[in-house]
């Protein structure tokens with residue numbers, strides 16, 4: 257099944273950057289093979305590199321970065337996940353790295369590097385060992401095993417957390433079997449063991465605690481929201497194409513069901529763009545930036561869930577065939593929507609907007 261027109265479900269804005277239109281088409285065509293392991297995801301990353309998308313950390317025009325993430329997420333969420341990790345890592349290096357480190361990372365990217373941010377600790381968290389000369393512990397859900405070349409790894413936790421830039425190409429330290437999920441299989445997000453790695457092989461980026469500084473930490477979850485919103489649009493687009501081919505898209509019930517969710521999707525995209533813009537606007541209070549980014553993440557999560565339900569009802573049982581395009585997109589989206597600590601995030605946004613000194617207008621005021 258292929259969409260008869262490109263990205264019909266994206267909103268009527270200038271979201272479709274010309275450079276991304278061709279890339280999106282290729283990414284969409286590759287996604288099923290990547291899920292099956294029949295094509296390495298690195299080839300899709302090469303397409304992003306050739307389109308010059310890996311040199312931008314999104315800081316100069318965050319809304320444009322959000323649109324790029326949405327568009328890549330709509331076409332191929334697995335690739336979008338690796339793209340998002342790279343953009344996030346590059347942003348952190350440019351925020352907290354020294355001049356020399358920034359130049360070195362730029363040079364590595366030009367030579368083919370892909371970055372990632374690996375924060376989720378495995379059974380043994382990553383810390384320095386007793387001698388202070390080696391790392392110990394490992395990371396789980398480490399996206400891009402075998403594709404990410406350099407990861408920003410969190411060492412220790414809490415206010416003393418540090419960012420270590422590490423070459424993560426040692427296959428002997430990776431365990432792909434730890435990622436046996438129903439969706440997002442192409443991202444190869446397994447475990448990586450850092451135990452025994454000499455600190456001589458680590459580049460420390462910034463100072464302890466920098467990683468948690470706002471508005472860049474939670475205030476940056478609009479990037480996740482962008483992928484969620486884009487993947488939701490991509491799923492609805494795929495469903496509409498499928499229904500058109502089956503001669504079922506003209507039914508009033510189908511239009512009403514899918515359009516209602518798409519309208520929510522457009523609202524989510526607008527919120528993502530607003531959150532992205534606000535994150536770079538120094539006139540806005542940090543708490544408001546954070547609350548808006550959280551709102552974008554949680555709203556697009558809900559819309560993603562609604563879209564999955566609507567597509568199941570619209571396509572019917574064929575959606576659950578293992579070879580179904582919409583089935584694959586929904587699997588990927590359902591897994592990706594499971595991001596950390598959703599309820600705590602909701603509480604935090606509520607405290608800002610509705611608490612003692614509540615500011616319900618937030619970044620919209």
Ligand SMILES: Cc1cc2nc3c(=O)[nH]c(=O)nc-3n(C[C@H](O)[C@H](O)[C@H](O)COP(=O)(O)OP(=O)(O)OC[C@H]3O[C@@H](n4cnc5c(N)ncnc54)[C@H](O)[C@@H]3O)c2cc1C
Pocket residue numbers: 337341372373374375376396397398399400440443445591592593594595596597598599600
């Ligand atoms: C495709 C994919 C790729 C990823 N890649 C990376 C990566 O490259 N690097 C990386 O670091 N991470 C990565 N992650 C992991 C991500 O950072 C999160 O760790 C992960 O998504 C956590 O999801 P969760 O639903 O288990 O979250 P949880 O935070 O465990 O939430 C699950 C539920 O438990 C609730 N909950 C959480 N804490 C508590 C508590 N204390 N008490 C009561 N309830 C609680 C939550 O509100 C929620 O309802 C990836 C995730 C996905 C899906």
